[in-house]
Amino acid sequence: MTWIVVELFVRLAIGGLLVLAGIAKFSTTAAWRVDWLDSYKLLPRPSLLPMAWLMPLTEVVVGVMLALGAFGRAGAIAAIATLGMVTAAVVIALIRGQEVSCGCLGKVGTLISWPVVVRNMVLIAALVVVALRGVSGPSITEFGPAVQVVAIAAITAALSLTAHRRLPPESAADPLAAPQTEPADLPFPHPPASQEAHS
Numbered sequence: 001m002t003w004i005v006v007e008l009f010v011r012l013a014i015g016g017l018l019v020l021a022g023i024a025k026f027s028t029t030a031a032w033r034v035d036w037l038d039s040y041k042l043l044p045r046p047s048l049l050p051m052a053w054l055m056p057l058t059e060v061v062v063g064v065m066l067a068l069g070a071f072g073r074a075g076a077i078a079a080i081a082t083l084g085m086v087t088a089a090v091v092i093a094l095i096r097g098q099e100v101s102c103g104c105l106g107k108v109g110t111l112i113s114w115p116v117v118v119r120n121m122v123l124i125a126a127l128v129v130v131a132l133r134g135v136s137g138p139s140i141t142e143f144g145p146a147v148q149v150v151a152i153a154a155i156t157a158a159l160s161l162t163a164h165r166r167l168p169p170e171s172a173a174d175p176l177a178a179p180q181t182e183p184a185d186l187p188f189p190h191p192p193a194s195q196e197a198h199s
Contacts, residue, residue, distance in 0.1 A: 018063030025056035026163035069139025076131040
């Protein structure tokens with residue numbers, strides 16, 4: 001009974017954190033997410049925009065999967081992989097001496113630090129235990145694969161769309177393209193006083 005309570009707490013807590021992280025990113029613009037990913041200098045530029053959408057979606061899907069206990073230990077394994085990749089990126093940036101946002105809560109996230117790495121390692125350790133022991137607490141595994149997939153997809157879509165609808169309409173411009181200044185936006189220099197006098 002004690003393990004069931006601990007397992008359920010781990011699944012709900014870490015699953016909730018992953019969902020919150022994904023929703024926070026979806027609540028920012030794609031352009032901001034591209035700039036944030038680019039600040040780590042780990043990905044080729046053409047992959048930044050797809051990853052700007054894939055990363056928060058993965059966090060929400062994995063978080064929902066873990067919290068619901070869908071597909072047994074698969075949710076814990078997916079969460080370990082997700083947190084592991086994020087932690088590896090943070091460690092590389094810290095070794096390089098970069099000062100970048102962890103992006104944990106979108107624009108509100110703090111700068112990366114070694115305590116963030118330690119926190120993630122603790123979460124990963126808890127997930128490893130869950131993955132090894134399997135899901136024994138309340139879960140949706142008894143409903144079969146099809147129902148589990150539909151449940152994960154429906155909850156993910158609802159959460160992601162709700163977060164994205166709170167954004168102001170984005171420009172249709174490519175977030176990877178360099179901003180261009182229109183001529184009307186350029187400061188118009190006033191002619192020297194001598195020229196004004198002769199005109």
